[in-house]
Amino acid sequence: GDSVTQMEGPVTLSEEAFLTINCTYTATGYPSLFWYVQYPGEGLQLLLKATKADDKGSNKGFEATYRKETTSFHLEKGSVQVSDSAVYFCALSSANAGKSTFGDGTTLTVKP
Amino acid sequence: DTGVSQNPRHKITKRGQNVTFRCDPISEHNRLYWYRQTLGQGPEFLTYFQNEAQLEKSRLLSDRFSAERPKGSFSTLEIQRTEQGDSAMYLCASSPLPDGFSYNEQFFGPGTRLTVL
Numbered sequence: 001g002d003s004v005t006q007m008e009g010p011v012t013l014s015e016e017a018f019l020t021i022n023c024t025y026t027a028t029g030y031p032s033l034f035w036y037v038q039y040p041g042e043g044l045q046l047l048l049k050a051t052k053a054d055d056k057g058s059n060k061g062f063e064a065t066y067r068k069e070t071t072s073f074h075l076e077k078g079s080v081q082v083s084d085s086a087v088y089f090c091a092l093s094s095a096n097a098g099k100s101t102f103g104d105g106t107t108l109t110v111k112p
Numbered sequence: 113d114t115g116v117s118q119n120p121r122h123k124i125t126k127r128g129q130n131v132t133f134r135c136d137p138i139s140e141h142n143r144l145y146w147y148r149q150t151l152g153q154g155p156e157f158l159t160y161f162q163n164e165a166q167l168e169k170s171r172l173l174s175d176r177f178s179a180e181r182p183k184g185s186f187s188t189l190e191i192q193r194t195e196q197g198d199s200a201m202y203l204c205a206s207s208p209l210p211d212g213f214s215y216n217e218q219f220f221g222p223g224t225r226l227t228v229l
Binding site for chain 2: 004032034036042043044045046049089091093098099100101102103104105
């Protein structure tokens with residue numbers, strides 16, 4: 001079945017540091033890939049998405065590129081802020097399927 | 113606010129009792145999903161509806177769990193004879209129907225936190 005593996009956390013960075021959160025997946029066919037973010041006390045919300053190989057999703061300074069050859073979708077940001085502190089979830093959905101499959105989440109803490 | 117809403121936000125119950133949660137999706141969304149999330153893990157799929165039809169149910173889902181979506185609007189998730197292992201955050205999400213290369217992006221509610229004593 002489908003699965004998503006995220007780098008284990010937690011991750012602690014200083015403000016303006018570079019962020020990478022690794023995500024690899026196993027899926028049949030050509031899934032759509034997502035990063036969701038959960039800020040403290042809030043629900044999950046979509047951060048960015050990509051639907052086919054080599055697509056780059058981007059939002060709020062975050063980027064991730066759909067790499068079919070390495071089955072990866074790593075999240076990056078060049079300069080993190082304290083307000084980026086949250087839990088980040090990588091997820092996939094097979095084309096036209098119902099459910100999404102999530103990774104276990106990576107907690108990011110950014111210190112001033 | 114036109115996002116996904118869930119009620120109650122918190123529920124504490126004693127083992128063996130039945131509980132019911134409600135989810136109101138974004139009004140124009142045809143699909144509605146239920147997930148369960150425990151501490152330190154990602155959301156785990158439970159079931160989903162397309163309009164009023166329940167299209168998929170996790171094989172891990174106990175027979176004590178049942179979900180409905182009458183008239184294709186709000187949904188309820190009932191857990192009968194609750195056990196301590198049912199303690200978790202129950203998340204509801206909704207999405208529009210996929211079209212061609214649709215992403216199946218899901219919009220999540222704030223969740224209902226269940227504590228079984």
